[in-house]
Amino acid sequence: MTEQDSTGKKVNMQGVFPMAPVSSCSPESPHPEMMPARLDQPFAEGFMESPSGRIPRVSPSLRTEDRIGTIKARIGVGRMVYTVDPGLYALGEPDRNSPVLVTANYKMSFDSLRGALLGRSAWILVLDTKGINVWCAAGKGTFGTEELVLRIAAVGLKNIVEHKDIILPQLGAPGVAAHLVKKLSGFRVHYGPIRAHDLPAYLDAGMKATRQMRTKTFSLKERAVLIPIELVGTLRTAAIIIPIMFLVSGFLGSKDFVPNLLKDGVFTAAAVLSAVFAGAVLTPLLLPYLPGRAFSVKGFSAGFFTALLLLFLRGIDMGSLHGVLGGSAWVLMMSAVSAYLAMNFTGASTYTSLSGVKKEMRWALPVQIGAGISGICLWLLSGFFA
Amino acid sequence: MRKLSYLKNVATLTVDEARCTGCGACLEVCPHEVLRMNGRRVQIQDKDACMECGACSRNCPAGAISVQVGVGCAAAVINGMLGRSGAGCCCSIDPDNPSSQGPRCC
Numbered sequence: 418m419t420e421q422d423s424t425g426k427k428v429n430m431q432g433v434f435p436m437a438p439v440s441s442c443s444p445e446s447p448h449p450e451m452m453p454a455r456l457d458q459p460f461a462e463g464f465m466e467s468p469s470g471r472i473p474r475v476s477p478s479l480r481t482e483d484r485i486g487t488i489k490a491r492i493g494v495g496r497m498v499y500t501v502d503p504g505l506y507a508l509g510e511p512d513r514n515s516p517v518l519v520t521a522n523y524k525m526s527f528d529s530l531r532g533a534l535l536g537r538s539a540w541i542l543v544l545d546t547k548g549i550n551v552w553c554a555a556g557k558g559t560f561g562t563e564e565l566v567l568r569i570a571a572v573g574l575k576n577i578v579e580h581k582d583i584i585l586p587q588l589g590a591p592g593v594a595a596h597l598v599k600k601l602s603g604f605r606v607h608y609g610p611i612r613a614h615d616l617p618a619y620l621d622a623g624m625k626a627t628r629q630m631r632t633k634t635f636s637l638k639e640r641a642v643l644i645p646i647e648l649v650g651t652l653r654t655a656a657i658i659i660p661i662m663f664l665v666s667g668f669l670g671s672k673d674f675v676p677n678l679l680k681d682g683v684f685t686a687a688a689v690l691s692a693v694f695a696g697a698v699l700t701p702l703l704l705p706y707l708p709g710r711a712f713s714v715k716g717f718s719a720g721f722f723t724a725l726l727l728l729f730l731r732g733i734d735m736g737s738l739h740g741v742l743g744g745s746a747w748v749l750m751m752s753a754v755s756a757y758l759a760m761n762f763t764g765a766s767t768y769t770s771l772s773g774v775k776k777e778m779r780w781a782l783p784v785q786i787g788a789g790i791s792g793i794c795l796w797l798l799s800g801f802f803a
Numbered sequence: 804m805r806k807l808s809y810l811k812n813v814a815t816l817t818v819d820e821a822r823c824t825g826c827g828a829c830l831e832v833c834p835h836e837v838l839r840m841n842g843r844r845v846q847i848q849d850k851d852a853c854m855e856c857g858a859c860s861r862n863c864p865a866g867a868i869s870v871q872v873g874v875g876c877a878a879a880v881i882n883g884m885l886g887r888s889g890a891g892c893c894c895s896i897d898p899d900n901p902s903s904q905g906p907r908c909c
Contacts, residue, residue, distance in 0.1 A: 556856065556874050590832035590858035591872070608831055626831075633834035635807055710810050712877075764876025766807075768835065770855040771873025771880075773810040778877055 450545055451571040454504030460524075465507040469573035474507045477535045483528050490525055492645045499524045503545035505572040509538035516620060517574065517583045518609070519565065521546040521554050530586075533613040537620075540577060544568055555592030562594050566601045574604065584609045584624065587631060635767045640701045643765045647697045651758060655693055659686050669800035671739070688727060692751035695723040696758025704766075712769070713781035716759020720752040727751075742799035749792030753785045760785070814853035815871040820844045822867035829859035829868055 454473050456464045460483060461473040490499050503522045508531055517540045520530045527543060544564050546554035554560035569575075569583075585593060587608040595606035610619045610630035619626050663678065666685040670677030699719045700707065707715035724747050734740035760781055763769040816837065825843040835852040838845050838859060845867070847853075857872035 553874075555858075556872075587832060587834065587858075590862055591856040592861070594861050595828065596862070596864040611834060628836070631831065631834065632836060705807055710808065760877045761881075764874070764878050766875070768807050768852070768854050769809045769875030770814050770853060771875050772813040772815055772855060772871065774875040774877050774880060776810055776813050778880055782881075 450503075451567065452502075452504070453572070454502035454506060454543065458502060460501070461506075465511075467505075467507075468576040469505065472505050472507050474509075475531055475541070477508060477531050477533075477537065479528055479532050483524075487525055487528065491642060493649045500548040501527045501543055503543045503568065505574070505577065506541040506543065507538075508534060508541050509536075511538040511540050513577070513579045515539050515578065517542055517578060518616070519544060519583055519585045519589070521549060521551045521560055521589075523548050523550045523554075526550050529613045530616075533616045537617070540574075542568060542572065542574065542583065551586050552588040552591075555589045558592050560589050561592035562597050562601070565593055565598055569602045569604055581605055582607055582624070584619075586613070587611045587626070588633070633767045635704070637702065639767070640704060643762075644698055644701055647701070647758070647762065647765065648693070651693050651697050655689055659689050662686075662689060665797075669743075669796070669803060671803040684731060688724070688747050688751060689754070691723050691727050692720055692754040693758065695719040695751065696755035697762070699723065700755065700759040701762055701765075711760075711777045711781060712763050712766070713756040713760045713777060713785065716762075717752045717756040719759065720755025721748060723755065724748040724751040738802040739799050742795050742802060746792045746794075746796035746799060749788045749795065751792075753789035753792060756781065756788075757785045808851055809854075809875070811851050814850050814855060815869075816847060816850060816853045816855065816859075817869050818845055818847055819867045819869075820846065822865045824865045824867075826864065828862045828864065832858035832862050834858070 453470060455461075456471055456473045458473060460475060460480070462476050463474045464471040465474050466472075486499060500522050501524050508518075515538050518530060518534075519542045520526050522543045522545055527541070530541065544554075544560055545568070546559045546564075549557070549559065551560055565585075574583075581604050583598075583604045584607050588611055590608055593606060595608070598604060598606050607624045608626070609616060609624070610626050611633055612630070615626070615630045619630060662685045663682040666681040667674040667678045670681045672680070696716045696719065700712070700716045703719065704715065707718055709715055709718070728744050728747060733744045735744060760777065763774050763777075818838070823844045825840065825845065827840060827845070829838050829845055830840060834856070835849070835854060837847060837849050837853045839848040840846075853870070854875060855870050855873055857870055860868040860870050860872070
């Protein structure tokens with residue numbers, strides 16, 4: 418995403434008023450993006466009559482299909498169609514005094530919201546974020562003031578509830594200017610807790626969040642759930658690189674091609690996979706305990722020690738030039754790969770700034786490329802001293 | 804768990820205390836307790852914790868906070884350098900052409 422200056426005043430309000438009266442007497446159908454949520458979505462359980470027409474009803478208990486969907490999204494299978502219709506939903510048996518909770522139309526966001534509200538009734542207003550989660554959509558502005566104001570008007574929220582309060586996830590705040598929403602729609606934005614899990618306590622406290630509810634953590638569990646998607650993406654690349662390096666290693670050993678493959682080729686595959694493991698699994702898991710602030714440094718050390726361990730397990734002969742060159746090659750290559758993967762984990766982390774990432778990349782990327790290329794050169798060179 | 808903190812002295816966050824009305828909207832939306840109330844004005848207490856999400860500046864009715872907003876995602880920066888807009892981070896998915904990107908982070 419590109420940088421943009423956001424001083425809070427620059428919200429693009431163009432088109433808010435011309436588009437708002439979607440229920441005008443125009444003979445054409447309403448703006449397609451402002452259609453009500455469909456009643457026949459697989460997770461809907463019947464509907465509720467309301468002044469704004471029929472509203473799909475959903476349950477706080479997630480079904481097996483919902484849970485499988487979450488798992489598939491976490492490992493990157495079919496994630497792109499993982500959406501719910503934007504619009505209004507009834508959770509349980511809401512009435513005119515029930516709270517209104519706003520979320521994104523990424524199904525995992527929607528499910529984590531309703532799943533947190535077991536035994537409660539509420540209105541859920543889903544914004545059209547193109548299937549992107551609240552935090553990322555807020556950064557892009559699709560979970561934003563304009564969409565919220567338009568959606569409030571499109572679903573006729575003022576006819577559904579008597580009060581003027583809407584609850585947004587705190588992580589939607591980068592996209593929404595609460596004071597402008599009040600001015601444009603009459604509804605007052607309350608920023609709820611960061612984690613949907615804290616919603617019952619927040620609601621019971623009269624829409625008051627504790628400090629702990631307002632602080633974004635990056636716990637072991639939160640880091641761990643991000644590993645599969647990173648790993649799957651990286652293993653796709655590894656699946657191309659490993660066969661190539663496997664074949665090359667057949668030419669680098671001291672024996673014939675096939676015995677070399679069995680000895681060095683298998684080690685090569687193990688080394689590449691270990692480097693991926695160090696960068697995409699070990700680094701996220703050990704993040705707070707690895708030295709340094711820059712992710713590349715954390716990843717470099719994870720890769721470095723993994724390489725040493727692997728070489729030790731293999732019992733590499735550091736007395737021969739072949740062994741020294743090969744050993745150094747793998748230390749360099751594995752550290753570089755691990756550092757690069759760790760650096761890419763900045764995007765999944767919850768505390769890195771763009772300014773910081775750019776600063777890190779200015780020195781880290783050249784170092785990674787340099788280490789990687791020198792590693793490959795040493796590795797190829799080791800073949801001449803076999 | 805130790806508190807995770809990223810690089811020092813890089814965040815672009817600034818507060819214009821003269822314009823601050825002390826409403827506290829920014830304190831509520833900041834996910835990392837970067838700001839605190841000092842009397843009737845807000846001030847920065849932990850600049851290095853700022854992730855430049857822009858929630859505070861967006862929600863400041865007085866326009867007293869400015870920050871260069873962005874997503875701290877190396878994959879997105881690399882894709883930007885390569886001239887690709889789609890692939891990389893979740894935060895740079897092209898909604899009009901979602902199939903153009905591989906699955907990443909969130």
